[in-house]
Amino acid sequence: MTAFKKAASTADGADEVDDEPAEVRVELPVDANIPHDYIPVERLRLDAYRRIAGAMSAGDVAAVRAELVDRYGPLGEQVENLLAVASFRQLCRSLGVTEVAAGPQGLRMSPIKLPESGQLRLSRLYPGSKYRELTSVLTLKPPTESGRVGADALRGRALLEYCAEVLQDVIPEPVRVG
Numbered sequence: 001m002t003a004f005k006k007a008a009s010t011a012d013g014a015d016e017v018d019d020e021p022a023e024v025r026v027e028l029p030v031d032a033n034i035p036h037d038y039i040p041v042e043r044l045r046l047d048a049y050r051r052i053a054g055a056m057s058a059g060d061v062a063a064v065r066a067e068l069v070d071r072y073g074p075l076g077e078q079v080e081n082l083l084a085v086a087s088f089r090q091l092c093r094s095l096g097v098t099e100v101a102a103g104p105q106g107l108r109m110s111p112i113k114l115p116e117s118g119q120l121r122l123s124r125l126y127p128g129s130k131y132r133e134l135t136s137v138l139t140l141k142p143p144t145e146s147g148r149v150g151a152d153a154l155r156g157r158a159l160l161e162y163c164a165e166v167l168q169d170v171i172p173e174p175v176r177v178g
Contacts (some may be wrong), residue, residue, distance in 0.1 A: 024089045027101035028157045028163070039072055055086045056093070058174035069103065081157055088160045095171045100163055104141065111136035112171060122170050140166065 039045040048068060055061045065083055068075060073082070092100060096167045099110045113136055114122060122129055128141040143162050154162055 011089075022093065023152055024092045025099045025101065026089055026092070028085075028159055029102060029153075030081050030085060030160060031156060032085045033078050034082065035076060035078055037146070038076055038079060051146055052082055052086050055056060055090065057090060058087065061087050061090065070101070070102075080137050081160075084157045084160050091164055091167065095167055097171070105139055106142050107140040109138045109140075109163070109167065112138045114138075114170060118170060118172060121163055125169055126166065138166075138170070 014106075022065055034045050036045070039048055045067075048064075051064050051067075052061075055064055061083055065075070068079065092098070097109055097112060098107065101108050111132070114131055114133070119131055119133075122131060122138070126140055130139045131137075132139075143159065145154060145158070153159075153173050
């Protein structure tokens with residue numbers, strides 16, 4: 001299942017489906033950017049951001065990574081984080097998820113459609129999670145580094161990996177026919 005933007009109805013009333021992938025909003029505490037000392041020229045830095053944002057597959061992300069290393073040298077943590085966010089966006093897009101955000105209530109992911117069996121699995125794997133079927137929103141307790149109350153919240157790539165694991169655990173794989 002892939003999420004795509006839907007265009008407005010045409011003059012004859014037929015709906016057109018645009019091939020442009022849906023925008024995926026990721027608002028997580030991840031220090032992800034291209035530092036000025038890594039790519040000092042603003043035009044080139046903006047071009048690198050555009051290339052990373054345009055990566056639609058794991059192969060695209062790998063190609064951008066290889067180009068950055070070739071042109072500018074080893075990647076720093078912030079650039080690695082930016083590429084990890086791009087990979088996470090690609091995963092979300094492939095699963096039909098368009099929003100993952102950290103807020104005061106916890107991690108919010110949507111839209112997610114879970115059958116009753118998936119909801120039971122969710123409550124078993126992620127105690128304290130809340131699923132709102134009407135709005136297709138999944139809310140999880142903020143994950144911590146050790147899983148203990150009072151521990152520091154997960155941040156950075158560890159949080160991205162946790163979110164990817166949750167999505168892969170709870171969203172059923174599409175059934176392939178043929």
